[in-house]
Amino acid sequence: MKIKRFVAPDMRTALRMVRAEHGADAVILSNRRTEEGVEIVAASNYDEDAVQRALLEAQRATAPAPRPNPFLAPAGAQVQPPAAPAPRPDFAAAMAAALATPTAQAVSAGVAPAEAAAPAPVQASPAPVAVAEPAVAPAPPGAAAPALAPVPTPPAPASDEQLAAMREELAQMRAMIEREMHRLTDERLRGSPVRLQAMELMEDYGFDAGITRDVALQIPPDTPLHRGRGLMLGLVSQKLPICPVDPMDQGGVIALVGPTGAGKTTTIAKLAARFVAEHGPRDIALVTTDTARIGGREQLHGYGRQLGIAVHEADSDAALIQLLQRLQDYRVVLVDTAGLGQRDRALASQLNWLRAARQVSTLLVLPANSHYADLDEVVRRFSAARPQGVVLTKVDETGRLGSALSVVVDHQLPLTWITDGQRVPEDLHRANAASLVLRLEDLRRAADKPNVPEHDHAVA
Secondary structure, three states: OEEEEEEEEHHHHHHHHHHHHOOOOEEEEEEEEEEEEEEEEEEEOOHHHHHHHHHHHHHHHHHHOOOOOOOOOOOOOOOOOOOOOOOOHHHHHHHHHOOOHHHHHHHHHOOHHHHHHHHOOOOOOOOOOOOOOOOOOOOOOOOOOOOOOOOOOOOOOOOOOHHHHHHHHHHHHHHHHHHHHHHHHHHOOOOOOOHHHHHHHHHHHOOOHHHHHHHHHHHOOOOOOOHHHHHHHHHHHHOEEOOOHHHHHHHHEEEEEEOOOHHHHHHHHHHHHHHOOOOOOOOOOEEOOOOOOOOHHHHHHHHHHHHOOEEOOOOHHHHHHHHHHHHHOOEEEEEEEEOOOOOOHHHHHHHHHHHOOEEEEEEEEEEOOOOHHHHHHHHHHHHOOOOOEEEOHHHHOOOHHOOOOOOOOHHHOOEEEEEOOOOOOOOEEEOOOHHHHHHHHHHHHHHHHHOOOOOOOOOO
């Protein structure tokens, strides 16, 4: 049976929505007037017999036992006073009893599983009869005390497999409840025009559903429509974590990690060029661990020759430790790691190099032109490196910058630098929340523009 809530301005529109969703066999469970119009709760695949059976079983379970009639009791029988009604179990106890396995119920009752599973015999006499307890003669003085009956050993608790299956089932139930709650929240948010506008804009910008819902809930429903976009951008900028201090100003050893093609080597060249322009080439050194890939170290050596910076290589964790000890007099040391996919088996060993070499600050390089799910996986796979911040690259190559910003907000990784081109070092910028949210619309419009061919030269 599928139950869904429908909200519409009038009853005719609500019934049309019910018919379109559930068909002609839909059953209306409830309807009421709300501030938004009419609310209808409808169900499909409705089984009336199953509902009636469930109600009868619930009534039988909660109905009190029949009281004996003293006028109909047999002669000589002792009539006991009516017992106090048993307390009604609360919801938590009922859920625990429903989720308990036969083995767990047997343990709580103190009997064996086979005895707990066997049905109780039905008594023929409806009236309770008082039965006298047999008298126990006191033991004579000096006699040994009677031996106590052995206490039955309770069965072993549920296995790890059963507990794991129960946890998985509870997790699935929780996920289903969260999905339904989010769906109801989205329906309520879409009832406000300004919130609907904000949700549509954030979806166009590529933001995840979670941050979209959070921002829309913070917008007052009576906000004028022309102020909705500005308020939405302000709320998004407040959620962006920005690194307050430039890591290059702090100095030390800074290693850039990230997936293949994220732009680590080019970003290192931009950082080095900016440092050389301010402080000169003597206080900075470059290190590469990308010695196996063809052309990996050659690119960094080329940047080093152009900037007048020495470039060093390390092909193992021990070599990296020794090299960093020799370079400890430099103010800044930038380490370029090998570009490995987030599922590459060699990734764990490379991250262990950085953990073995202490006093190394790591920054995660994320390409902004990737999907939210892929970026989220990258962050989780590289979490072993304990990155202190994020460098967001290829901002100019995406029209949905909100996808990368959602990952940064979800994992609360501070943004340090932004790159939006190949020029060294002109296309490197310090991260700023206000400038990022203002570029959302420009990037989306640039991605939607058609590619117009150049007509600057004549064709023979």
